[in-house]
Amino acid sequence: MAVVAALVRSAFLVNAVYAESSRAHGITPQQGQLLCVLMPQPYGMSELGEMLGLAKSSLTGLVDRTVQRGLVRREPDPRDGRAVRVGLTEEGDRLAHGFYDETCRRLENLPSGLNTSERDRLAALLARVVVDNKVPEVFTDPAS
Numbered sequence: 448m449a450v451v452a453a454l455v456r457s458a459f460l461v462n463a464v465y466a467e468s469s470r471a472h473g474i475t476p477q478q479g480q481l482l483c484v485l486m487p488q489p490y491g492m493s494e495l496g497e498m499l500g501l502a503k504s505s506l507t508g509l510v511d512r513t514v515q516r517g518l519v520r521r522e523p524d525p526r527d528g529r530a531v532r533v534g535l536t537e538e539g540d541r542l543a544h545g546f547y548d549e550t551c552r553r554l555e556n557l558p559s560g561l562n563t564s565e566r567d568r569l570a571a572l573l574a575r576v577v578v579d580n581k582v583p584e585v586f587t588d589p590a591s
Contacts, residue, residue: 473548480585481499483543483546485543489532492532498583519533519536
C-alpha cells in the first residue's frame with residue numbers, strides 16, 4: 448500500500464475509533480475532541496478555533512451545545528475583558544478523562560500485530576509527520 452492510501456485509511460480508522468468512543472460516552476466525536484483539548488487548561492475561542500480547525504460559527508455552535516450539556520463553561524478571560532475562555536466543568540472533566548482513557552485503550556489495540564520495535568518505529572515516523580506539519584496538540588500522549 449502506498450503512503451497516501453495508508454495515511455487516508457489510517458485517518459478513517461482513527462476517526463472510527465473516535466466515533467465508537469464518543470458513542471460509548473454519549474457525546475459527538477467533535478465534543479470528545481473539544482473535551483480532550485480542554486483537559487490541560489481552558490482556552491480562548493480563537494485558540495480553540497485554530498487548534499480544532501473550525502470556523503468561528505462552527506466553534507460557537509460546538510461550544511454552545513457542549514455548554515448546554517453541562518460539560519464546559521465560558522469564563523471571563525483575565526487578559527481581555529471582552530473575551531471568554533472555555534473550560535471544563537467538573538462533569539466535563541470526568542467525562543473527558545473517561546473518554547480519553549477509552550479512546551487511548553482502543554487506539555492502543557490498533558497496532559497489536561506489531562512488535563515493540565515496529566511500534567516504536569511507527570510512533571517515531573508518525574511523530575515526525577505530525578511535527579513537520581505543525582499539527583496542534585489536540586490529543587496528548589497518554590504517557591506524558
